[in-house]
Each structure stands twice: as structure tokens, then as C-alpha cells.
Amino acid sequence: MDTFGIAYRPALAASVFEQRAQIDVLEVIADDYFGAGKRELAALALLGRHMPTRVHAVSLGLATCARVDMARVYALARVVDAAGSGVWSKHLAFVRAGGIELGHLCAPPRTPATLEGLARNVARARRVIGSAPALENVATLIDPPCSELDEAAFVRCALELADAPLLLDLHNLHANARNFDWDPIAYLDTLPLSRVRSVHLAGGRLFQGRVLDDHQHAVPEPVYTLLEALAARVSQPLEVIVERDGRPPPLHVYLAELARARLAVTRGRAQQLERSA
């Protein structure tokens, strides 16, 4: 069964509990809990007992030739353990190099060396945490220099080498397709769609002619179109998460976006049935 949820923020706690019949799953940002004490982790564990809770890590930086910061892996392990589901995800990005903190996710050079480094880092993290992450495609404003693979080939190889599921961010896909002038549906068709376990939906804005994935705006219509196309192509259940960063809007805004996402998935599934009939 397809499930629909939101990126959880503590500011939403009361309204999420009130409306939990309309939310199937929550996603927490691991990094928010890296410095957490027993009380915050106990609150996360309580949340995890009431609703399926996924852990999304931001500052790990697995897609790099360098060794992942193991202190962050141990911190993440405590968060995944507290959340209770064992399900976690991470971007195909690097966030630091040579002691320089980039401040956010950066698409790495798409090279065999990066892929080998990613596979080693996923294996290291898996040994500590006990499960492999779902790997997420990232949005980028710059076509990563010195790349030898296009984005779709890089994602395909990464999933295969790391033996990991895909967290498909459809706004990242939309943004990159717009920024670098390629067809997002054709991209979808080149991905190993059987590996898609979950989907991120978000919004962004135009920034000097390119789409900036800032997570601070409503999910745009082309992203729902991509969700419908995805649901028409895969048979496994999808877990769809609406993300917002910055100050979260009231819960009814998320619920409206979840309703629109449900509609898109229903339409996609109907297309699949029509084709098979």
C-alpha cells in the first residue's frame, strides 16, 4: 500500500498527533538529534512508537573519495536506533573536503572514483547502523565539473555498487531537468525503478534563471506530474514524503499537498491498471 507523510519538525508535534489519521509516516532530520540528550532521544522514541518514523541524514557526505566522518555515523546510529524503524536515507552528495565545510549538499564529480568511495562509505555506515541507506538524487545549480557520467548513469551505478534502495526526490529531478535542459520523464525511464522505495516532494523558486531547491515553497504542479508518471511505472508500494525547510507552515498546508500527492499516485496506478487490462 502506498503511504504518505511529512518531514517532521518539533514545532508540528501537537498538530501531527491531532491529525495522525491523515499521516502515514514521518521523516526526521538526523542532524537535529546529533547533539541530543536522553530526553530528546526519548521523545523521538515515543514518536517512533506512535508512527512509522524514518531518519534522513544531511551532513554525513557519503558520495566522496574521502572516508566518512565516523563520529557522525555513530551519532546517526543512535538516532536511527531511537526512531525504531531502522530505515534511513542519505543524499548522493559531498558536504566537506580537506577540512572545508561546504555548508550544504554538493553534487560530486560523477566519476568511478566517487562511486568507489561511496560504496566504501555505505559499507562502513552499514556495519555500524545495521542497514544501508536509501540514496537520494540531489539538486544542483552547477553541472558537476570533471564528471565522466551523466546523472542518471551515476545514480544507477551508485545504487548497484552500494546495493541500496533509491529515495527519488522528484523536485530535485524537476530542478535539474530544468537547469540542464533534459527530459525528466526520459530520465525516469533510465532509472532502476524497482529500487525506488520512497519519494520526496518539495518546492523551490527560480533563482536567476535556474530552479533553486530551497524547500520553502509549495510543491509545483510538474512535480505531481512526475509522481503520477512514477506511480504508473512501478509496482511496489511508494512512500511519499512532503518536505519543507525553514519555518514550517501550518499542518493544513502539508495535508493539502499530501491530498494532491495521493491523487497523483491514484491516477498513476489507474494508468497502470488500464495498460495491463
Next chain:
Amino acid sequence: MSAALEIWLARLYTDAELRARFLADPVHTLREAQLKAEQRRQLLSIDREGLRLHAHSLDVKRRSPAPCARPRWRDRVRAWCAERLPPRRD
């Protein structure tokens, strides 16, 4: 050498002075970089507008207040021990 490329890109994305020099005179700036000739050649055709926007976006992110995402000291100690001590035999 790919680690060197990542480090050089990290500098290019975060160091405004290096970026300005690179955009003004890429050939000369790349001569100082410890990169393969092929990487230097590819960097000459970098997406210049993308570089400018990406660097600006990272700059805004680094300036925005973010919750502390640093691991606690005990996670650092565990990582240090795991890297340097032999595995425990149970």
C-alpha cells in the same frame, strides 16, 4: 587524485578570492592546483554561471543559523577508538 579534485572544488565553491581569480584567469589559477592535466582541461570549460549561483547559494546556507549538527564527544571517542583499537573479541 580525485580527493585532490574534491578539495579543490570545495575551495572553489567557498573561497570568493580563489573563485574571482579563477574566473578572471582560469589557466593561470589552475596551474597552482595539484590536479591531473585532464581535470585541469575539463575545469577550463566549467559551467561559469552555475559556479556563481552555486557558490552564492552555499554562502547563504553557511550564513543561515542552523541547529548544532555536530556529534557529541562520546561519538567522536567511539569513532577514534574504532579506527585505532583492534576489534573486541566477545
